[in-house]
Amino acid sequence: MNEKRSVDIIQDALFASSVFKEGGENTLNQSYIPESLKYREDNIRRMTQNFRPLFLTQNKGIEGFSTNLALTGPAGIGKTVTARYTIKHLKSMAERHHIKLYTDYKNCWTTRTKTSILRSFLRDQFGVASRGFSDEESTDILIRRLNSEQAYLVLILDEVSVLPQKDIRGFIHLPEEFGAKHRISLVMISRPTEWKVTLSSMVSQRIADVIQFDPYLLEETREILTYRANLAFKTTAISEEILDMVAEISDQTRNLRHGIETLYRAGRAADQQRLDELTPELIRRAKNDVFPEMRADIFEELKTHELFAALSIARRLHHKGITATTIEHSFKNYRIICEEWGLRPNGEAAFRNYLTTLETIGILGKVTKGVKGRKGVRARLTIHDVPAAVLIERIEVFLSRRFQKS
C-alpha cells in the first residue's frame, strides 16, 4: 500500500462522518451524569431531604452533621446515577451556602477495602500520601482535616456488599470517632438480595433512610432512552422504530443499562460500517453483545459440569417469581441435568466448587449469609443481570456444540 493511501485511511477513520454528535459517544458512558433524570424525582427529593439539617444549621460548620442512607433496587434502574447526580448538586448547593462539603464516589468492586477507599480519598482530595498508614491513622487524618476545615464529607459506597463485613461495620461506626461532631455521611448502594440478606441486619440500625428504587415502566423506559439517544446521536441517525426496539430490549430485562449499551454498540458499529443511521439489524446484533458476562468465550473456559451447575440454577430461577434458590435445590437439578446429558453426576462437594468458580467469573451471585430455614442458615444463589431464559438458551446451545465436537 502506498504512503498516500495509508494516510487517507487514518484521515478517514478520524474525521469521517459519524452517527454520534460531537462528544455524543461519551454521553452513553456509565459515568456520564445527564442533566435531567426523569422519573427519579421522588428518589432525588427523598435523598436530599436527609441533608436538610446541614443547610439549616445556624453556626455553619461548627456543629457536626452525619447521616447514613441506603439505596436499594434491582439492576440498571438508576441507583448509581441518581446518587451521583444528587450528591453532585448537593455539593454545588453547599458551595452557594458557604458550606464546605467534600463528596466522593467509590465503586467497591474497584476499590475493595476500607483502607484503600480512605487512602485514595486522602490522596485525591487532600494530597496526603497515606501509604503505610494504618486505618486508624488514616481516619485520624481525615477527622482532623474535616474538623479543622469545618467541612463535611458525603461518601457514596456503590456495590457496598462487596466490602468485607468488618469494613462495612468500620465505615458505619466511623462517625463515632468524631465524638460529638460527626462530619461523615454515607450513601450505601446495593441490590435488594444483598441488602436483605447480608446488609440490613448488620447496618439497618444505623441507617437513617432506606430508599427503594423500582424499575421503570415501558413508557418511562422509552422516554428516558429517547432522551439519552438525542443527547448521543444526530437526529438523522435514529428513528422512532429504533427507539421502540431499544425500549423493548430494556423492558425485557427491566434494565435500562441494556438499552443504553445497545445504543452505544449499535452506534459504534454504524460508524465502522460507514452507515449514517442505526438500522434494526445493527440493534439486533448489538443486543446480543450487551450481556458482557455472557460472551461465548466465557463458556469455553468452563468445564461441562460447571456449565451444568449454571444451568441448574438458571432453570430454577426461570420460574416466575423466584429470584433466588438454594444449593440443595440446585444440586438436585444438577443431578437431573447430568442424567439428561448422559453423564455421571459428581458429589455435592464438587458441586459447591463449581458454584465458587461461577461466582468468581461473575455469572453467579452467591449470597452466603443465607436465609434461616428449617435446615439452618442456607446460602442463596442468584444470577447476575442476565435473564435466566437467556442464560439457559445460550448454555444449551453451547453444550450441544461441545458434545457434537467430542
Ligand SMILES: Nc1ncnc2c1ncn2[C@@H]1O[C@H](COP(=O)(O)OP(=O)(O)OP(=O)(O)O)[C@@H](O)[C@H]1O
Ligand atoms: N432517569 C434516568 N434518566 C437518564 N438516564 C438514566 C436514568 N436512570 C438510569 N439511567 C441510565 O441508565 C444506566 C443504568 O443506571 P445505573 O447505572 O444508575 O443503574 P443501577 O441501578 O446503579 O444498576 P446496578 O445495580 O447494576 O449498578 C446508566 O447509564 C444511567 O445513566
Ligand SMILES: [Mg+2]
Ligand atoms: Mg449501580
